[in-house]
Amino acid sequence: MFKKILIANRGEIALRIIRACKELGIETVAVYSEADDQSLHVQLADGAICIGPAPSNESYLRAERIIAAAEIADVDAIHPGYGFLSEDPDFAEQCEECKIKFIGPNSEAIRQMGDKAVARETVSAAGVPTVPGSDGIVKDPDEALEVAAQLGYPVIIKAVAGGGGRGMRLAHNEVTFKKEFSAASIEAEKAFGNGDVYIEKFIEDPRHIEFQILADEQGNVIHLGERDCSIQRRHQKVVEESPSPFLTEDMRQEMGKAAVKAAKACNYTNAGTIEFLVDKHRNYYFIEMNTRIQVEHPVTEEVTGMDLIKEQLRIASGEPLNMSQSDVVLKGHAIEVRICAENPGMNFAPSPGEISLYYPPGGHGIRVDSHIYGGYTVPKYYDSMIAKVITFGRDRKIALSRMNRALDEYLIRGIFTNISFARSVINDPEFVRGNFTTGFIEEFMQRTPKTLFQSKLDR
Numbered sequence: 001m002f003k004k005i006l007i008a009n010r011g012e013i014a015l016r017i018i019r020a021c022k023e024l025g026i027e028t029v030a031v032y033s034e035a036d037d038q039s040l041h042v043q044l045a046d047g048a049i050c051i052g053p054a055p056s057n058e059s060y061l062r063a064e065r066i067i068a069a070a071e072i073a074d075v076d077a078i079h080p081g082y083g084f085l086s087e088d089p090d091f092a093e094q095c096e097e098c099k100i101k102f103i104g105p106n107s108e109a110i111r112q113m114g115d116k117a118v119a120r121e122t123v124s125a126a127g128v129p130t131v132p133g134s135d136g137i138v139k140d141p142d143e144a145l146e147v148a149a150q151l152g153y154p155v156i157i158k159a160v161a162g163g164g165g166r167g168m169r170l171a172h173n174e175v176t177f178k179k180e181f182s183a184a185s186i187e188a189e190k191a192f193g194n195g196d197v198y199i200e201k202f203i204e205d206p207r208h209i210e211f212q213i214l215a216d217e218q219g220n221v222i223h224l225g226e227r228d229c230s231i232q233r234r235h236q237k238v239v240e241e242s243p244s245p246f247l248t249e250d251m252r253q254e255m256g257k258a259a260v261k262a263a264k265a266c267n268y269t270n271a272g273t274i275e276f277l278v279d280k281h282r283n284y285y286f287i288e289m290n291t292r293i294q295v296e297h298p299v300t301e302e303v304t305g306m307d308l309i310k311e312q313l314r315i316a317s318g319e320p321l322n323m324s325q326s327d328v329v330l331k332g333h334a335i336e337v338r339i340c341a342e343n344p345g346m347n348f349a350p351s352p353g354e355i356s357l358y359y360p361p362g363g364h365g366i367r368v369d370s371h372i373y374g375g376y377t378v379p380k381y382y383d384s385m386i387a388k389v390i391t392f393g394r395d396r397k398i399a400l401s402r403m404n405r406a407l408d409e410y411l412i413r414g415i416f417t418n419i420s421f422a423r424s425v426i427n428d429p430e431f432v433r434g435n436f437t438t439g440f441i442e443e444f445m446q447r448t449p450k451t452l453f454q455s456k457l458d459r
C-alpha cells in the first residue's frame, strides 16, 4: 500500500479522500489555491502546498504545479478526485512519466473513453447497445443533415469532449438543426478546445441509470449495481439513489453485465461509471463512461457496505479485488441530495459568502459529506456544491423520510442554498412514487408556485 499520497482536489471530495487515507494509515498532502487557505482539507491533511491564485486555471488545473508539489512532497501517488484534472489524459500521462501512480485508470483508457464518440464505438464493438446516432464525429453540415434525417428528429448534437452537462444541443427539425449544428461546434471549440461533434437520437423521457464498476490491475471487473440519477437540472444531477425504483432484477443483471463488458472493452482499471439512458419501453443505451470517482458514489457505498475510495487506493497499489461478482450484495436503499450555494428564487444564481451559522443533520441513517463549517466563506471561484446529504434505510420509504428530516434539520445561514427546493422535490408525489424521468425538474418547476423555491436568507 502507498505510504503517502497527494490529493489534487478541494472541497468535500478532498476531505473524503483524506478520511479514507487516515483509516488506511496513508499520509496525505493537500494542495490548495490562495482562496482555499481556510479550507478543511488543508487543515486535516498531514501537509499542504499552495499551488497558486484562486482561479482554477491558475491552481487546480495546473498539472505542472501539482506534479511539482508531488515531487517536492515525495508522494507515491496522486488522487485526482472528480472534476479538475481527473479526466485529463495528459495529466495521467505526466504522472506515469514521473513514476507517480495516478489513482485511476491509465492515460490510454482515459483518452479512449474521454472522447465520447470513440467511447460509443468502443463499447458498441463489444456488443453494448448505444443510442442510435452517427458513426463517429460528423464535420460536414450536409452529411450531418442527412444523418439527422435518417435518425428522425429530435436529435442531440454532442461535443465529443463535452462534460458536466455542457456541450449538448437539441434540434427538433431541419431548420433548427442547421443553426444548432454550426453553433455546437463553435461553442465546443471554445469551451473544450475541441470542436468535434457527433449526433444522437434524442431519447424522449428517459431515465438516467448508471452502473458503478471496479476493475483491478489483474483483469477482474465487477459491478456494484446502479444509481438512478434521473433528477437533473440542466443535465446536472440533483438527486441520486440506489437501487433505481425503475429497474427489475433481470434488467439489473443484464445492464450490469453490459457495464462490465464496456469496462473490459477499454482494458479499464480502478473505479468507473458506465452511464445509460433507459427509455420508457425499458430499452437501455450506453451514453458515456466517467473514468473517475463520481460525486454520487456514497449511495453505492451505503447499499454495498464498501468504501469506494479505499477500493481505489487498493487497486492502484496493485492489490487484486477481494471479491467476485457473486459476493456483491445490495442491501437497503440510499438517496443523495446535492446541496449547493445557490438561490433557486433567482434562477439558481450562485450564492458564495460567509456561513454565519452551521448545523448539519445527524442521527441514524444520515451521512453528510461536506467541507463547510460555521464561519467558513464559500469562495466564488469554484463549483457551487457545498455538501452532500446521504440517507440510508431498509427501504426507499425509510430513506426518503430520513432525507426529509435531514433537510428539515439542516441549518446553513448567511448564504442561499437549494435546501428548501430539494425538499419540495423529494416530497413531490410523483417523486415519492418513483415515477420520474430526466424531464422531472423542468416539469415540476412549471407546475409549482415560484414562492416555494424562494429560500430565505437568514443572517
Ligand code: ADP
Residues within 6 Å of the ligand: 131, 156, 162, 163, 164, 165, 166, 200, 201, 202, 203, 204, 206, 208, 232, 235, 275, 277, 287, 288, 438
Ligand atoms: P455529460 O458528459 O455532460 O454529463 P451525458 O452524455 O452524460 O453528458 O448526458 C447528460 C444528460 O443529458 C443525460 O443524463 C440526459 O439527461 C441527457 N442526454 C444525453 N444524451 C441524451 C439523449 N441522446 N437523449 C436524451 N437525453 C440525453
